[in-house]
Amino acid sequence: MAGKTLYDKIFDEHIVREQEDGTVLLYIDRHLVHEVTSPQAFEGLRLANRKPWRVGAMLAVPDHNVPTTNRLRGIDDLVSREQVETLDRNCTEFGVQEFAMNDKRQGIVHVIGPEEGFTLPGTTIVCGDSHTSTHGAFGALAFGIGTSEVEHVMATQTLLQKRAKTMQIRVDGQLGAGVTAKDVVLAIIGKIGTAGGTGYAVEFAGSAIESLSIEGRMSVCNMAIEGGARAGMVAVDEKTIEYFRGRPFAPQGELFEQAAAYWRTLKSDPDAVFDKVVVLDAAEIAPQVSWGTSPEMVVPVSATVPDPANETDPVKADGMRKALAYMGLTANTPIEQIAIDKVFIGSCTNARIEDLRAAAAVIGAGKVASNVKLAMVVPGSGLVREQAEKEGLDKIFLNAGFEWREPGCSMCLAMNADRLEPGERCASTSNRNFEGRQGQGGRTHLVSPAMAAAAAIAGHFVDVRQIN
Amino acid sequence: MQALTTHTGIVAPLDRANVDTDAIIPKQYLKSVKRTGFGPNAFDDWRYLEPGEPGMDHSKRTKNPDFILNQSPYDQSTILLARRNFGCGSSREHAVWALTDFGFRVVIAPSFADIFFNNSFKTGLLPIVLPEDVVDQLFREVAVDKGFQITVDLEKQKIIKPDGSVIPFEVDAFRRHCLLEGLDDIGLTLQHADDIRAYEARRQQTAPWLFLDK
Ligand code: SF4
Numbered sequence: 001m002a003g004k005t006l007y008d009k010i011f012d013e014h015i016v017r018e019q020e021d022g023t024v025l026l027y028i029d030r031h032l033v034h035e036v037t038s039p040q041a042f043e044g045l046r047l048a049n050r051k052p053w054r055v056g057a058m059l060a061v062p063d064h065n066v067p068t069t070n071r072l073r074g075i076d077d078l079v080s081r082e083q084v085e086t087l088d089r090n091c092t093e094f095g096v097q098e099f100a101m102n103d104k105r106q107g108i109v110h111v112i113g114p115e116e117g118f119t120l121p122g123t124t125i126v127c128g129d130s131h132t133s134t135h136g137a138f139g140a141l142a143f144g145i146g147t148s149e150v151e152h153v154m155a156t157q158t159l160l161q162k163r164a165k166t167m168q169i170r171v172d173g174q175l176g177a178g179v180t181a182k183d184v185v186l187a188i189i190g191k192i193g194t195a196g197g198t199g200y201a202v203e204f205a206g207s208a209i210e211s212l213s214i215e216g217r218m219s220v221c222n223m224a225i226e227g228g229a230r231a232g233m234v235a236v237d238e239k240t241i242e243y244f245r246g247r248p249f250a251p252q253g254e255l256f257e258q259a260a261a262y263w264r265t266l267k268s269d270p271d272a273v274f275d276k277v278v279v280l281d282a283a284e285i286a287p288q289v290s291w292g293t294s295p296e297m298v299v300p301v302s303a304t305v306p307d308p309a310n311e312t313d314p315v316k317a318d319g320m321r322k323a324l325a326y327m328g329l330t331a332n333t334p335i336e337q338i339a340i341d342k343v344f345i346g347s348c349t350n351a352r353i354e355d356l357r358a359a360a361a362v363i364g365a366g367k368v369a370s371n372v373k374l375a376m377v378v379p380g381s382g383l384v385r386e387q388a389e390k391e392g393l394d395k396i397f398l399n400a401g402f403e404w405r406e407p408g409c410s411m412c413l414a415m416n417a418d419r420l421e422p423g424e425r426c427a428s429t430s431n432r433n434f435e436g437r438q439g440q441g442g443r444t445h446l447v448s449p450a451m452a453a454a455a456a457i458a459g460h461f462v463d464v465r466q467i468n
Numbered sequence: 469m470q471a472l473t474t475h476t477g478i479v480a481p482l483d484r485a486n487v488d489t490d491a492i493i494p495k496q497y498l499k500s501v502k503r504t505g506f507g508p509n510a511f512d513d514w515r516y517l518e519p520g521e522p523g524m525d526h527s528k529r530t531k532n533p534d535f536i537l538n539q540s541p542y543d544q545s546t547i548l549l550a551r552r553n554f555g556c557g558s559s560r561e562h563a564v565w566a567l568t569d570f571g572f573r574v575v576i577a578p579s580f581a582d583i584f585f586n587n588s589f590k591t592g593l594l595p596i597v598l599p600e601d602v603v604d605q606l607f608r609e610v611a612v613d614k615g616f617q618i619t620v621d622l623e624k625q626k627i628i629k630p631d632g633s634v635i636p637f638e639v640d641a642f643r644r645h646c647l648l649e650g651l652d653d654i655g656l657t658l659q660h661a662d663d664i665r666a667y668e669a670r671r672q673q674t675a676p677w678l679f680l681d682k
Contacts, residue, residue: 016667017660023640027667036499037559037560039501040502043501048654054668065499079499128559130557145586146586147561147562149586152657157668194486195556198553198580228556230582251677255677315485319484319485413495415496432557435491
C-alpha cells in the first residue's frame with residue numbers, strides 16, 4: 001500500500017466517526033474567532049440555549065474593524081464599534097479568551113495564532129475566515145469556514161467534512177535574489193489559476209519551499225485560497241519545531257519534546273501518491289505584479305499588461321477586458337510604467353517582522369515619491385510592531401515618509417477608515433485585488449513587501465532586483 | 469434551515485467568471501451582527517450608481533439600469549445562472565445570506581469555490597454544478613427567452629426546462645437529505661456527543677499537549 005500524504009495523516013488522526021457515504025465528523029483542535037463572522041454564531045448558540053463545547057480551544061481577537069490610528073480614543077464608526085463590542089460581550093458571556101483591541105497581543109488573527117503558539121503542528125485549525133490556510137505552514141490542517149460552521153464548531157468542537165483530493169505543488173531549485181515567498185505564490189496562482197486548487201488540499205514542497213523561512217511559508221499558505229484550495233500546508237521540519245519553543249500557548253519542557261517527537265512525523269511519506277502534482281522551477285520565478293481584478297491576473301515585473309486579443313478562451317478574454325477597464329489600464333503597457341497613488345504594506349500575507357525588515361531594507365535612506373499620496377505600514381500584531389520598533393524599522397519608514405500604524409487588517413479590505421478612493425491605484429502586499437476590495441473603485445496591484453517599498457520610492461513599479 | 473424540495477423560478481444570467489464574495493456582498497455590510505437584511509445590498513457595487521453604506525435607505529439610491537438584476541423580469545428571479553468559480557474569495561456566509569435574502573434559492577454554474585459551496589447548503593441555497601457546455605446552452609436559451617423559467621427537483625436531481633426536456637444533476641447524498649428535510653446540522657452532530665467525548669479522552673492520552681486549555 002502506498003504511503004500517506006501529510007493531509008491524510010492529519011485528517012485520519014481527527015476522525016471522530018465516519019458515515020457510510022464517507023462524510024466524516026472531524027475533531028477541531030483550535031478555533032480562532034474574529035468580530036466579523038462570529039456574532040451570528042454566538043447568537044445561534046444563545047437562541048438554542050447551547051454552550052461552547054470546549055471554550056479553551058477558542059481564541060478571539062478583533063482585527064477587521066479596528067482603527068490603526070489613535071486607538072485609545074476608541075472606534076469612531078458606530079457600526080464598526082458595535083461589532084467589536086459585540087465580540088467583547090460575547091467573549092465575556094461565554095468565557096472565551098480574547099485579546100481585546102488595546103491588548104498588546106492584539107493583531108490579525110492569522111498572525112497572532114502562530115505567534116502565541118495557539119497554532120501547533122498536526123492540529124486541525126479553523127476560523128470564520130478564508131485565510132485560515134495560513135496556519136498550514138506549520139504542518140497543520142487549517143481552513144476557513146462560514147458562520148454556520150463557526151457555530152457548529154463552537155457547539156460541538158467538530159465539523160462535517162468530506163475528504164479532499166490532494167495536490168502537491170513542488171517548487172524546485174533556488175530562488176533568485178530579490179524573489180520572495182510572495183512572488184512564489186503569485187507565480188503559482190498565475191500558473192494554476194484561481195480555481196486550480198478547488199476541491200484539493202495543497203501541500204507545498206520542494207527545495208525552494210523548504211528553504212523559505214517560517215514567515216515565508218505562511219505567506220505561501222496564506223494565498224492557497226487564492227488558488228482555490230481551502231487548505232495549503234508545508235511539512236514540519238526543525239525550523240517549524242524551533243519556532244514554537246517558548247511560545248505562550250505551546251507545551252513547555254518535557255511535554256514539548258514529546259510533542260516535537262510526534263511533529264517530526266508530520267510529512268508525506270516518500271511513496272505517498274497525490275491526486276495531482278504541479279512543478280515549478282524556482283529559478284524561473286521573477287518578482288510578480290498583478291495587473292487585473294483576480295489574483296491569477298499576474299505577470300513578472302519585467303512584462304507588459306496582457307492583451308485580451310491574444311486569449312483564445314472567450315470567457316477569459318471577456319474577464320480580461322472587464323479587468324482592464326476597471327483597472328484603467330491599456331493592454332501592452334510595460335508594468336514598470338504604471339504609476340501608483342498609494343502603498344499598503346500589511347495584511348495577514350505580509351505583515352510579519354520579516355516582511356517589515358525586507359521593506360525597510362529596500363527603502364534605506366530613500367524617500368516616498370512625490371506622486372504617492374499615502375504610504376502606510378500596518379504591522380500584523382502588537383508584538384510585531386514592538387519588535388520592529390526595537391530594531392528601529394519604524395524610524396526608517398517614518399523618515400522615508402511612510403505612516404507607521406497600529407495593527408489590524410486595515411486597507412487589506414477597508415472595513416475600517418483606511419481605504420482607497422475611486423480610481424486610486426495601490427501597490428499592496430495583501431492577497432486580493434478584487435474590484436472594490438480596498439475601497440470602492442480602488443485599483444489594487446498585489447506585490448511583495450520589497451516590491452511595494454521599491455514602488456513607493458520610485459512612484460511606479462520597478463524591478464527590485466535592479467535596486468541593490 | 470429552510471428546506472428545499474422542488475423550486476420553479478425565473479433564471480437570471482450573470483455572465484462573468486470568478487464572481488467573488490466581495491462582489492456579492494461588499495465588506496461595509498459585513499459590519500452587521502444579524503443574519504438578515506443583506507438582500508438590498510447583494511451585488512451592491514454593480515447594482516447601484518452611487519456608493520452605499522450600511523444604514524442608508526437603499527430604495528432611494530439610483531439603480532444601474534445596465535445591471536441584469538435591475539431589469540424586469542430578472543428583479544423577480546430566484547435562480548441565478550453563473551460562470552465558473554462562482555463565490556470565490558472570502559469565507560463570508562453573508563454572501564449566501566445576501567443571495568437568499570434577494571430571493572435566490574438556486575445557483576447554477578460550471579464550478580463553485582469550496583467554502584461558498586459549503587456555506588450555501590447551510591442556508592438552504594442549492595448550488596448546482598453543470599458541465600460548461602450545458603451552462604453555455606442555458607445562457608443561450610435565456611438570452612432569447614426573457615423570463616425563461618425552469619423547475620429544479622432536488623429529490624429526483626433534475627432540472628426541467630420549459631420545453632419539458634430534462635437536465636440531470638448530482639448532489640452529495642447527505643447534503644441533499646439535509647436540504648430536503650431542512651435539518652439542523654448541530655442537532656444531528658450532538659446525537660454523537662458520546663463519540664466526541666470518547667475521541668477527546670483518547671487524544672488526551674496520545675497528545676496531551678493539545679489540552680492545556682487556558
Ligand atoms: S488581513 Fe486581510 S485577508 Fe487577512 S484576515 Fe484581515 S482582511 Fe482577511
